[in-house]
Amino acid sequence: MNGSLILSLTLELTIGFLGLITVTYFLRKTQINQITPFDFISALVLGELVGNAIYDEKINIFYILYAILLWTCLMYIVELVTQKFKKTRNFLEGNPSILIRHGQIDFNQLKKEKLDINELQSLLRTKDVFSIREVEYAVLEPSGSVSILKKSKYENPTNKDLNLQEKPVYLPVTFILDGEVLWDNLKASGFDEKWLNKQLHANNVNKIKDVLYAEWKKDEGFHIVQYKKEG
Structure with missing residues (x-):
C-alpha cells in the first residue's frame, strides 16, 4: 500500500467518522433505549453505506458525503412526518x-x-x-x-405513607476521578485546593493520584475511594 492510498483511506475514514457523529448528534435520542426498531435499522444501513464506500476504491470521498447527507435527510424527514402526522407513528415507531x-x-x-x-x-x-x-x-x-x-x-412506602417529615435532597458532586481533580466542580461548589487537601489528609491520603473517586454531598460531607493496594 503506497502513501497516496494510505492518505486517501485516512481522509475517507475521518470524514466518514465525523459524518456519523454529526448524524448521531443531529438525530440523537435522549436515551439509547428510546431508539425504535426503525432507528436501529437506519443506523445499520447508514454504517453499511459508509463502510462500503470507504473500502471500495471506485468510490471517492464525495460519494461518502452524499450517502451520509441523503440518508440523514431521509431520517430527518421521517422524524418530521411522525411529529406532524400522528397516524404514521404506529407504523414507523410502533405502539406500547x-x-x-x-x-x-x-x-x-x-x-x-x-x-x-x-x-x-x-x-x-x-x-x-x-x-x-x-x-x-x-x-x-x-x-x-x-x-x-x-x-x-x-409498592415501597413513601415518606408521605409513613408520615415522615420531608428532607431536602442534595446532588453529590464529583471532585476527584481516576486520580485527577475536577477543578471546575470544586470551585462551583465553593471550595478550593486548601479545603480539598484538608479533606484528603483527614482521610489519610497523601497523594491525589491514590484516589480513585471522591465526591462531596452537602448533607453527608466528603466521601473518598482509594485505589486498592496490591499485596
Whole structure:
C-alpha cells in the first residue's frame, strides 16, 4: 500500500467518522433505549453505506458525503412526518403493548409481540420484579423495554405513607476521578485546593493520584475511594 492510498483511506475514514457523529448528534435520542426498531435499522444501513464506500476504491470521498447527507435527510424527514402526522407513528415507531392488565397476563398480546413467559419474566427482572404476582400493569414499550406498575401491596412506602417529615435532597458532586481533580466542580461548589487537601489528609491520603473517586454531598460531607493496594 503506497502513501497516496494510505492518505486517501485516512481522509475517507475521518470524514466518514465525523459524518456519523454529526448524524448521531443531529438525530440523537435522549436515551439509547428510546431508539425504535426503525432507528436501529437506519443506523445499520447508514454504517453499511459508509463502510462500503470507504473500502471500495471506485468510490471517492464525495460519494461518502452524499450517502451520509441523503440518508440523514431521509431520517430527518421521517422524524418530521411522525411529529406532524400522528397516524404514521404506529407504523414507523410502533405502539406500547399492555402485556399484564389488572394482574392478568394478556396471552394474545404476548403472542402478538412474539414473547413467551420466560422472556416476559426476564423483562420484569430488569425492573427488579421477580414475581408476576407483584405486577398490576406491564407495558412493552416500542423500544423493547418494559414499564411496570406494581400492585399497591408490593409498592415501597413513601415518606408521605409513613408520615415522615420531608428532607431536602442534595446532588453529590464529583471532585476527584481516576486520580485527577475536577477543578471546575470544586470551585462551583465553593471550595478550593486548601479545603480539598484538608479533606484528603483527614482521610489519610497523601497523594491525589491514590484516589480513585471522591465526591462531596452537602448533607453527608466528603466521601473518598482509594485505589486498592496490591499485596
